[in-house]
Amino acid sequence: MIALSAAAETTHHLKPLISDLGLILMTAGIAVLLFKKMKQPLVLGYLIAGFLAGNHFDFFPSISDMHSVEVWAEIGVIFLLFSLGLEFSFKKLMKVGGTSSVTAITQIIFMVMIGYFVGQWMGWGKMDSIFLGATLSISSTTIIIRAFDELNVKGKKFVGIVFGALIVEDIVAILMLVLLSTIAVSNEVSGGALLQSVLKLIFFLIIWFLGGIFIIPTIFKKAKHLLTDEMLLIISLALCLMMVMFANEVGFSPALGAFIMGSIIAETTMAEKIEHLIQPVKDLFGAVFFVSVGMLINPETLVNYALPVAIITLVTIFGKAFSSSFGALLSGQPLKQSVQTGMSLAQIGEFSFIIATLGMTLKVTSDFLYPIIVAVSAVTTFTTPFLIKYSESFALALEQKLPKKWIKNINRYSVNAQAIKSVSTWQVVLRASVTQIILHTIIITAIILLSSKFVAPLVADTRFGNTLAALITLAVIAPFLWALSLRRVKVDEVESLWEERKYRGALLMLILIRMSLGLFFVGFLLNIFFSPLVAFVALIIAIGAYQIFPKKLNEQYHRIESHFLKNLNDRENKKIDRRYANLMPWDGHMSFFDIGKESNLAGKTLQELRIREQMGINIAYIKRGDVMISIPTKTERLFPGDEICVIGTDAQITEFTKYLNQNETEAAKEVEEAEIVLRQLEIADDDFIEKSIGQFRFKTGGMVVGIERNGNRNLNPESNVILQKNDIIWVVGDKKKMNALFRKV
Known part of the structure; x- marks a missing residue:
């Protein structure tokens, strides 16, 4: 009887869960087939399906347990961001170049400001206006790729600029999620808090990326002969969820963790295979996410806010087209490619939904913002193909209308901005030294913090525990301390600069800074485990040890560096989009x-x-x-x-x-x-x-x-x-x- 009662109770809980999922997938399937037949973006089909299955439409069966759908939607966001990370890769970001970076950043700054001011002009609250600006600043990769495929324009030059801008927008969107979370918690825009959040994000991004590239490709290579498709899928999902937990533990959103792990795996030779295996999982939960977005569309809200929807749609289309075109011009692109780039980026999409969802989850935005963003996204989805199709004709017409002097100046600026100028030797040395300092400072800091948090408490009450823990930690960071303080960079360039007297002071200052940082970290570590006096004595001994064993530390560091670079470049020179x-x-x-x-x-x-x-x-x-x-x-x-x-x-x-x-x-x-x-x-x-x-x-x-x-x-x-x-x-x-x-x- 007890077993039957438990089974009945389980069935009672499962019934709405199963029936709701069935209703969502059935409605989504029918909508997708119809929109595929009409050659429209599938995202719109999911939104319509969500509206039909939601509680705001009375002439269609509705879901009964919204909480379960919200859980699935959160999982959908995680796998959607993981998949975006697999397509992203930090090395692609490095290859983007100045044109796409300037275009994307100009457009983002402009749209965040315009969105905020438009929200304030319409009488919205401060947080609603901030989130509006953020949602309007990120274009839709899915919609643009779909439009490019349909219009068969992928061989044209401006397409490369657009895709590069989308890569930059992806990483900026991740940064926005962190900054908006900080603003939402404090409910005010604090420069100090924002700077702290940015530095914290940069710190963890570098640590996760360096550690991930050092470890994960090695695991894949060692276990390659054991990895079936099933095991690879399970391991990749496990890595994704593990990084989600890490991100949540240090105060970031789960979506950030998923995106970072995806971008790490994107650097491995298994990336294409994992992307293929993860596709069905992403499609399933991604569909549930977009359907859940559609469920929040309230017709009454859209009717009441029809004017704001129209205003924001026009601001999105004209604002993004203008700002992206201006950014491309600013980077040195000709007028034609700039206009084509700007008109291609004039829409919002999946990341805008995620940012709007964050505002709802943190309960800092009004109920009307989310459906307005969905409505604007739907309209701009329809307009995007037409804007891309007629962008070239519009650019040619604009060239005819603008004064000849303007066109001549734009062409001259384009040539001058793109012309390659020699980089001074001092800039090369300075860039290499700063990179060396930042990377090794972050690595050493992370190792010391981990040791103080997990190792120090374990040995606090033992007689020689502190000494043993300090020695182990010092041995681990020794190669990085050597690289930070003593490793020579750009040897030929430094020697040529040393011959010029005016650079000797600057070179000596760089050396002094690096050695001072090395001494600081040794002292900082020893101070955690010992009293200041003991730490000072141990510091003198440690300095002597570093002077005695430079060759050994050099070899050890180069083994670590070679292993990292091998993992990082395994996929390099193999595939390029x-x-x-x-x-x-x-x-x-x-x-x-x-x-x-x-x-x-x-x-x-x-x-x-x-x-x-x-x-x-x-x-x-x-x-x-x-x-x-x-x-x-x-x-x-x-x-x-x-x-x-x-x-x-x-x-x-x-x-x-x-x-x-x-x-x-x-x-x-x-x-x-x-x-x-x-x-x-x-x-x-x-x-x-x-x-x-x-x-x-x-x-x-x-x-x-x-x-x-x-x-x-x-x-x-x-x-x-x-x-x-x-x-x-x-x-x-x-x-x-x-x-x-x-x-x-």
Whole structure:
């Protein structure tokens, strides 16, 4: 009887849970099929499904246990952010470059301010206005990718800028979650509290990233022969949830932990496989999350706030289009690409929902804000494809309407902003030294704090426990202390600076700062376990030990560093998404293609194909298996399976794509990353002035694919063109040779 009663009780609790989940998935499935048929974004289908299954629509079965749905939605956010992290990767952020960073940051600052002021103008509270600005500042990766696929524009130059901006926006959105949580708890904007939150976030981001890259890829490699798909899925989910717990323990949101673990795994060789395995889990719980968002849509609220919805929608479209375009112009992009970039980013999406959810969870925003944000997202989802489609026409019309003087100044600024200038030797040394100090300071601080929290309490009452614990901790941080205080960086550059008297004082100051920090950390550690007097004596002994064993510490540090760099670079030079290709500052840019097995081009030489002569396309390299053919000559042949990198304008790339399709060749989705780079430089070296482009190529091994002279641009110049002082040229060549050339120039 007791067992039957327990079973009945369990069934009673399960019934609403199962029935609600069934209703959600059934409604979502039907809505997704309809929206797929109508070629509309699936996110909108989930929102409509949530509205139908929610308690605000009386003509459809409704869920009975909203609390369970909220739990699933929270899990959905975790897996959604984990999946975004898998696509993110910190190394992609490093490759984004100044153009996308300036574009994204300009747009974010502008929209946060505009959103806040619009909220205040409409009579909203301070927290509602702050959260409004935050939600309007982040564009939707999902919607943009969908629109680019449908419009078939991924080969165009501005697409790379857009994707780079989205990467920057992702990391800024994570920072916003932390800052908004701080503001919500204190209910005021405190500069000190915000700075503390930012420093805390940076500290833990670096520690988690360094520790994760050092450990996780090693585990995957060691256990590779044991990992089935099932085990890999379980382990990756376990790592995700473990980082969620860590983030929550130190006061961050669970979403942050999921995103960080995803970005760590994104640097491993297992990233693509884990991303594939996690996709069904993300889709399931992500659907529940978006459906739960739709459940909060109250028709009465939308009717009552129809005017704010209309105002905020217009602010979103015009504000984001203007600010993103201005940011791209500010970074040195031409008007056409800037306008295309701005109009592509004019919407809000999934991160906006997460930020709005945070406000509701912390109970600092009004009930009307969430449905308004959902409504604005729905409208801008529909408008995005049209804005992207007509952005080029609008840009061309704008060029016709603006004064010729403005257009000329914009073009000149674009060239000057993108021209490569030599970085001074002092800047190189200073950057390397500051990086060295920051990274090792954070590592040493983290180890000492962990030791004081977990090791010191265990040995507090033992006779020699403090000594043993201090020695163990000192042994662990010893290599990093050596690197912080004594390791030499940029040796050749430092020696050249030392010969110039004016830099000697600054170099000595850097050395003094590094050694002082090393002494400080040794003293700080010893003071935790001993009295100040004992700590001082031990400090003298420790300094002597560091002077006696520098070679051993050097070897130990380099083993640690080599292991970390090997894990970090395992995925490097293997896969690259073509949308993040190195882009030129005008229409010419890199695109990647595969030569199909049945292609009519196979077996023909470049001279026979006459690709450059007919379409103005340059081939930067041909990759054949593990062999890389850089800057191929006219006698080089194409073979089935070759991967080629071509350079041309948007129109030329489009024409080339049609040409390849006619010859049964497929565009590549992913290619091996080459050591071939596209760089821009200003001719200032006497070795190249009054020399022909052909002589430049013979001397440097670099192919000149564009030249700018007195504001006039020439793509694919002839080899007999003579270079003049202050010419700006775009060169394709081997990465190492190009770096050496640019250092010389």
